[in-house]
Amino acid sequence: MQTATSAESQVPAVLAGPILRKTLPDRLCFWLAVRAPASVRLELFPPDAPVQTHELEPHSQELACLKAGEQLCYLMIDLHLETALPKETLVGYRLSLKLSDDPAGAWQDHEAWAEDLCYPGWDTPFLRVPDKVSSVMHGSCRKPHSRCSDGLVAADRLVAGLLTSPDAADRIANTLPELLVLSGDQVYVDDVAGPMLQAIMFLTGALGLPDETFDGPEEGLPNSGTQLRETGGCLYHRDRLLPRIDQKSTVFDVLFGGTNKPVFTSAHARNHLITLGEMLCMYLLVWSPAAWRILPGFTVPESLDDKDRDMYAREQDTLRDFVEGLSGVRRLLAHLPTAMIFDDHDVTDDWNLSLAWEDAAYAHPLSRRVIGNALIAYGINQGWGNRPARIREDLEHLFETALAQPGSGAHEAVIDQILGYEKWDFVWPTDPPLIALDTRTRRWRSERNAHYPSGLLDWEAATDLQTHLKGQDAVLLVSAAPIFGVKLIEVVQKFFTLIGKPLMVDAEYWMAHPGTASAILNIFQHRDTPKHFVILSGDVHYSFVYDVELRNGHSARHRTAPVGPKIWQICSSGIKNKWPDRLIAVLDRGNRLAFSPRSPLNWLTKRRGMRIIPRKPHGTPGGRRILNASGIGVVELDNQGAPTQILQVTADGKSHAFERREAEARLD
Missing domain, CATH: 2.60.40 (Immunoglobulin-like)
Structure with a gap:
């Protein structure tokens, strides 16, 4: 090598x-x-x-x-x-x-x-x-080694097509997106392909990144990032290095029900990144082809068993296609103003899902270090551009300290401050304004049970949101997780929460926490709220659109005019990730049958006085309302900030318009 x-x-x-x-x-x-x-x-x-x-x-x-x-x-x-x-x-x-x-x-x-x-x-x-913002591209969840194609490459092709079409002048004025919104999981720190991990480890040395040391490392963990790299990086076995919880502890029983599971709950954490240098290099390799050009040709390590060798070969083929598209991705990002907000995989799976998770993760020095490193890397690569002046004033000196002395006591002190930082959310003064919520670090912890999912927004953050909304006629609201989700999936998540297994189904949804649910619905129904809410979300690895009308008890019973604003819940996910096709087909059909307007189950599970009107993605088989394909979302807006067209442009070049299905509207 x-x-x-x-x-x-x-x-x-x-x-x-x-x-x-x-x-x-x-x-x-x-x-x-x-x-x-x-x-x-x-x-x-x-x-x-x-x-x-x-x-x-x-x-x-x-x-x-x-x-x-x-x-x-x-x-x-x-x-x-x-x-x-x-x-x-x-x-x-x-x-x-x-x-x-x-x-x-x-x-x-x-x-x-x-x-x-x-x-x-x-x-x-x-x-x-x-x-005025008339067109927005948006998406989330871009995993380099997912076998589906890259939606950012499709976005680049779309822009190129607009510029070279015969009527380019008119099309540019009307449809060239003014914004690109990335609503989470821009990187997968907790789920890295074997060849990608090799590339990352090589770059940390080639770029001369300072070595990061570990004080009192776990048994089997090398004492520094350099030693970890020189011993092969523990390829496909990093889950063995990550901290595990004492099986006799109360927190362990609450979280995992007595099974021996690491703090880091991703099912694919076998190549979880650990050092700050590794995380910085990950960003270089997912946004640009430049760093790939200095890499040697990697071969399958002889130490891998047959199963891991097969996985390595598959990942190598997938990453080859990913790298070929990076030139277009770099070109796209150089032309469209890009807003970014984190979700869990930018740091680690299930990040801050519950108070019990937090108690377990932050109490262990190594897991605390890994989470802190990921958040520092996020701040440098993503968060800084959202609020340049504020982040520079608050965090530049902390970034400098961590970069200069990784593994030192000063680095640990930086992590302490970064973990308590609460200014990752942001507002861009576009028309309509773009408001991105921090649904990961400003959570409303459950007071009923430590293992119950935390609310995605605490009271103080909800109050801040209300302040930003005053005086606005319309708003583009970015929430990593959909505020109004697919009901069947939320019912399944609630069931697993009640039996004490929220981590098994990533039970993170807005309506799971009574306080957060009430706060966000009260905001929507406030007398000074905007007339139009376009909610841009991701997270779930499938795409869907709902028109949402909020009603008080009287109007919900009598189908009178809706109370509150017009709301469009638009979910585009993933850019390069998706569910197994058969599984999503079952969930889609089950949701339509169980919660149709005339379904008794829907009437028995009505929750919040809402009227939900689904939209059907044009061209999907079997009447599906959920689109399971990698790609990029496009929302075109009128002068009042209301959508005139909602599309999902899939990575294979197809375009699916979401058509409103008034006959399928249900009270919820």
Whole structure:
């Protein structure tokens, strides 16, 4: 295998990015991962206006620079413009870098480090500042080694098609998405393919990331990340390194009912990432083809048994297709303003599902370290671009400390602060505004039973949401888990919760916790609430759409006009993940039969005074209301912020419009 030392000279100037984050008339934000600290020159080319040129130095007010290793730095550009950009216009931009390790000190633009960054017909990337948001792309759950195709590649093809069609000028003005919303599981820290783990471990050495040590490691756990890498990384056996709970403890009995199960509850945790360096490298490998080009050719480790060797071969084939699509993914992210919020797999499966889970996970030093590392990596790679100024002020110095001294006492102190941070949610001042909820760290713990699922939003967070909603006519609300879900699946989750097994079915849904359910429904019915709520969700690995009308007791009985706003629950999941086809077909049919408008079971299980109108995805077999296919969601909006068309563009290029089925409306 090629050594890290021999690969150092091959590290590209840009390892990931540029990722366009926020676009406002007077403010632009970009994120990049680069080989060395760099100065930045950003040229903007608005039509029929002078070129704007901005040169930024690292560590300045408008260019943050984080050094993560000998050959890995992060740049966060937060540029305030004196001359505002025109709205609803494609503005070309050229982003050039002058790297500190370049002896020539020359400026290098995308032609030097990403020749394939531009769409056909363009010499530079472009951006657009929307006047009103008329089209949004959204999705979640992108697992690189899932056998389905990548929905972000389909999204890139869709944008390319809009730009090259005969009526491109009209189509761009009307349908080119103004936003890309990623609503969780952008990475799977807890479920990594064998070949991907090999690539990650190689990169930690090739990029010169500091070694992370473990004080008092678990039996069998190497004492540092370097030793873990040099001993093969415990490929397909990392679940043996992760902490297990004492079988005699009360928490253990509550969580797992007496079975010997690790704190980390993913069924696929055999390659769970552990060190901060590993998690940083994961992001480089899922967002860009650049880092893949310096990797050696990996072979199946001789230490694997036959079963694991077969799995390795299958994953290798799947990852080969994944990597081939990364050029398009990088191009897409360079053009569409991208909002991101975490869900559990960005950190670990079942993250903060219940108070009992938290008591078990945070009480153990290693599990606490792993969770903290994942949250630091999220903050650097995803969270920062959502709130550039706030995250920089609050967390930049913590990021610097953790990156410089992984495994130290200072690193542990950073984790303590990161775990208590409560500003991951964000609001973008688009029209309508985009409001992303933190449904993972601001949870409402159950007061009835520690193993019951926590509410997805606590009282303080619900109050904050109400404040953001005041004075708005419409809103784009991002909730990783659907607020209004598929009823049969929620009934199954409730059953397993009642018998003390919520972890078996990921029993995380909004209506599971009485306090959270009441809070969010009261918000919807408040007299000052917006008239239109478009809820963008993911998490569940299938796609569906409900129109929701909230009613008080009188209107629910007499079918009078709905009380409250018009609500569209739109779930697009996954970008690269899905359920087994036969299983989802059974659940879809069971849900339609058990909870049809005339079903006695539906009347016996009515819950909240709602009227639910399902939508049918066009072209699905057997009348299904659930679409089980990887892809990307597209929502087109009118001037009032109401959807005019809701689509799921699948990775195979098909487009499924969701059609409202008024005759199937049910009271719930």
